[in-house]
Amino acid sequence: MFYRLAGIRHTSYRSARRLFPVPFDRWLLLAVLALAVVAPFFLSKLHLNSYLLPWVIWATAALGLNLLMGFAGQIHLGYAAVMAIGAYTAIHAVRAGVPFELGLIAGGLVSSVIGLVFGAAALRVKGLYLAVTTLAMQSIVDWIIVHVPVISGGSQATLQAPAIRVLGQPVLSDEGRYWIALVVCVLVTSFLLNTRRTSFGRALVAVREKDFAAAIIGVSPFRYKLLAFWCSSFIGGVAGAVLAFCYYQAVTPEQFHLEVSIQAVAMVIVGGLGSVLGSFFGAGLVLLAPIFLNNLVGWIAATLSLPVGPEVLSHIPLVLYGGLIVGFLLFEPLGLAKIYDNLRNYFYVWPFRHARH
Amino acid sequence: MDTIYELAELSANGALVGLMYSLVALGIVLVFKSSGVANLAQGALAMLGGYLAWAALVSLGAPVWAGIPLVVLLMFFAGRAVERMALRRMIGQPVIMVIMLTLGIEILLRGLAPAIFGSVKKRLDIGIDNAPVILGPVLIDRAYLVSGVVSLALIGLALLFFGTRQGIMLRAVSDDQTASWAVGIRVERAIGISWGLAGIAAGAAGILWGSIQGVDWTLSLLLIKALAVAILGGLDSIVGVLVAGLVLGILENVAPVYLERFGIAGTRDVVASLVILLTVIIRPYGLFGREDIERV
Numbered sequence: 001m002f003y004r005l006a007g008i009r010h011t012s013y014r015s016a017r018r019l020f021p022v023p024f025d026r027w028l029l030l031a032v033l034a035l036a037v038v039a040p041f042f043l044s045k046l047h048l049n050s051y052l053l054p055w056v057i058w059a060t061a062a063l064g065l066n067l068l069m070g071f072a073g074q075i076h077l078g079y080a081a082v083m084a085i086g087a088y089t090a091i092h093a094v095r096a097g098v099p100f101e102l103g104l105i106a107g108g109l110v111s112s113v114i115g116l117v118f119g120a121a122a123l124r125v126k127g128l129y130l131a132v133t134t135l136a137m138q139s140i141v142d143w144i145i146v147h148v149p150v151i152s153g154g155s156q157a158t159l160q161a162p163a164i165r166v167l168g169q170p171v172l173s174d175e176g177r178y179w180i181a182l183v184v185c186v187l188v189t190s191f192l193l194n195t196r197r198t199s200f201g202r203a204l205v206a207v208r209e210k211d212f213a214a215a216i217i218g219v220s221p222f223r224y225k226l227l228a229f230w231c232s233s234f235i236g237g238v239a240g241a242v243l244a245f246c247y248y249q250a251v252t253p254e255q256f257h258l259e260v261s262i263q264a265v266a267m268v269i270v271g272g273l274g275s276v277l278g279s280f281f282g283a284g285l286v287l288l289a290p291i292f293l294n295n296l297v298g299w300i301a302a303t304l305s306l307p308v309g310p311e312v313l314s315h316i317p318l319v320l321y322g323g324l325i326v327g328f329l330l331f332e333p334l335g336l337a338k339i340y341d342n343l344r345n346y347f348y349v350w351p352f353r354h355a356r357h
Numbered sequence: 358m359d360t361i362y363e364l365a366e367l368s369a370n371g372a373l374v375g376l377m378y379s380l381v382a383l384g385i386v387l388v389f390k391s392s393g394v395a396n397l398a399q400g401a402l403a404m405l406g407g408y409l410a411w412a413a414l415v416s417l418g419a420p421v422w423a424g425i426p427l428v429v430l431l432m433f434f435a436g437r438a439v440e441r442m443a444l445r446r447m448i449g450q451p452v453i454m455v456i457m458l459t460l461g462i463e464i465l466l467r468g469l470a471p472a473i474f475g476s477v478k479k480r481l482d483i484g485i486d487n488a489p490v491i492l493g494p495v496l497i498d499r500a501y502l503v504s505g506v507v508s509l510a511l512i513g514l515a516l517l518f519f520g521t522r523q524g525i526m527l528r529a530v531s532d533d534q535t536a537s538w539a540v541g542i543r544v545e546r547a548i549g550i551s552w553g554l555a556g557i558a559a560g561a562a563g564i565l566w567g568s569i570q571g572v573d574w575t576l577s578l579l580l581i582k583a584l585a586v587a588i589l590g591g592l593d594s595i596v597g598v599l600v601a602g603l604v605l606g607i608l609e610n611v612a613p614v615y616l617e618r619f620g621i622a623g624t625r626d627v628v629a630s631l632v633i634l635l636t637v638i639i640r641p642y643g644l645f646g647r648e649d650i651e652r653v
Contacts, residue, residue, distance in 0.1 A: 128395035322465025
């Protein structure tokens with residue numbers, strides 16, 4: 001019924017391996033994209049700025065992390081540090097007079113170079129060692145940012161983001177900032193969607209499945225792991241810069257703590273490792289669920305007049321991230337993307353459940 | 358002469374704190390040895406131990422001699438529960454999934470415990486005198502001394518445990534799971550026991566450290582120090598844990614004091630991370646680990 005397959009006959013490998021073999025998917029994506037573009041016209045300022053904008057930016061970041069964790073199978077617990085490097089580089093660059101667009105790219109490049117240094121150290125080992133090394137990277141980068149006044153603008157200081165100018169035009173409105181984030185998000189999404197169809201993406205998957213098997217068929221695991229670290233850190237740096245410029249409009253060390261890294265990891269796992277769509281679902285659930293749950297608990301407490309202190313409310317996000325990670329790993333390791341996939345498979349042949357697709 | 362005494366004082370106190378890090382790291386090493394799983398929930402287990410001790414001693418008003426053994430026993434079952442309910446379902450899954458699961462448990466506990474018990478820092482008094490111990494010109498913190506001795510005793514007990522029947526089974530499992538299965542050792546049970554012991558180690562460390570710095574969520578930050586100790590010690594060696602704990606404790610207490618004289622302040626928090634990074638770069642198998650860690 002939906003996702004209809006009637007009349008779709010692939011007669012060449014080229015057409016069978018297109019990005020969207022089912023036209024419905026393409027139209028659905030275009031419709032969602034069109035909705036996202038015109039969203040500022042029908043959403044209130046509050047919804048745009050505090051729900052949709054962070055969702056778009058965090059989905060970008062989750063896509064970058066998913067490239068590393070889902071595609072290449074490398075664990076990274078210091079992603080917030082990568083984003084922090086990008087944010088600080090971009091803000092310092094733009095303050096020094098570099099155009100905004102180049103500042104974003106500079107942020108990505110510096111992140112990817114530093115990320116690569118840590119990745120190279122970590123890639124001599126794997127599994128637990130990689131997790132622990134990236135954890136160490138997070139705390140070292142945190143420490144350097146706080147303790148080097150040239151970077152942070154003094155201890156505990158906030159560095160204001162300078163005004164954004166795109167192609168010489170100043171961008172001052174909320175809508176403008178949202179569209180910048182959306183453009184970056186669309187670019188990253190199309191990169192990741194297509195990565196799966198390139199030799200690069202297939203090499204990453206080969207390395208993830210078994211690195212020495214990949215080496216035997218001529219895919220250098222070391223090289224592709226480094227490339228994955230490079231790409232992922234680049235995307236993370238750009239996402240961090242966009243987060244600082246478009247959402248916070250300032251940057252402080254607290255925005256990129258270990259908790260934020262964990263949040264990013266939660267997005268990838270909840271969404272689904274290795275799924276582009278899943279990164280969007282995961283970012284949405286991880287960002288929005290604490291807000292809704294907080295409101296829900298507050299409402300229940302108010303209606304039943306239960307004494308729920310602010311202490312309980314302030315710990316809900318952490319409990320939720322942990323609970324979501326544990327729950328999804330135990331019960332649906334492929335994440336929300338798999339749940340969507342199940343629904344989609346159901347609707348392939350609905351209402352004829354006996355038909356095979 | 359003063360500088361030597363100062364160095365001795367810093368080293369002695371640091372070494373005692375380091376022994377406590379060893380105790381937390383012991384849980385990581387036990388679990389890694391028996392099942393090859395990275396236990397990133399160890400920090401939160403230590404925090405849970407601190408909170409339970411506070412609940413038993415202060416909220417319920419239990420005496421110290423009854424409360425602490427009770428909490429340690431509870432922590433044994435907490436560790437086993439983690440293994441039974443979460444880790445056992447993950448057997449055969451990729452390493453990345455298992456690491457993420459233990460991290461998820463860490464985060465869950467880190468949020469849950471303060472939400473239940475309250476997040477204000479709590480004083481936990483287990484009856485240790487505040488007056489320092491004076492050894493000639495060297496002052497040693499009495500709480501550190503007690504904690505260090507207790508930690509050393511528990512690590513010694515762990516070493517002795519490996520000589521018992523149960524401990525030999527654990528060693529067999531850590532050597533080869535399939536072969537242990539073939540000779541009739543219940544591998545799941547052995548892994549469960551190693552998690553229980555990890556819970557005991559974490560609980561004891563949480564009580565000791567909580568009595569020194571107060572009980573709140575920051576107890577779970579012991580995870581980074583414990584990981585540094587475990588990695589430096591080589592991940593599968595209990596002697597390594599002991600030595601690495603002493604090294605980290607002394608480094609962490611001595612290095613910041615001397616670095617501060619060169620104008621680099623506040624390095625204490627970053628010592629553990631640097632130790633991890635340098636170990637992984639220079640000698641990934643640690644001081645006492647086997648050299649067969651898989652490399653790329």
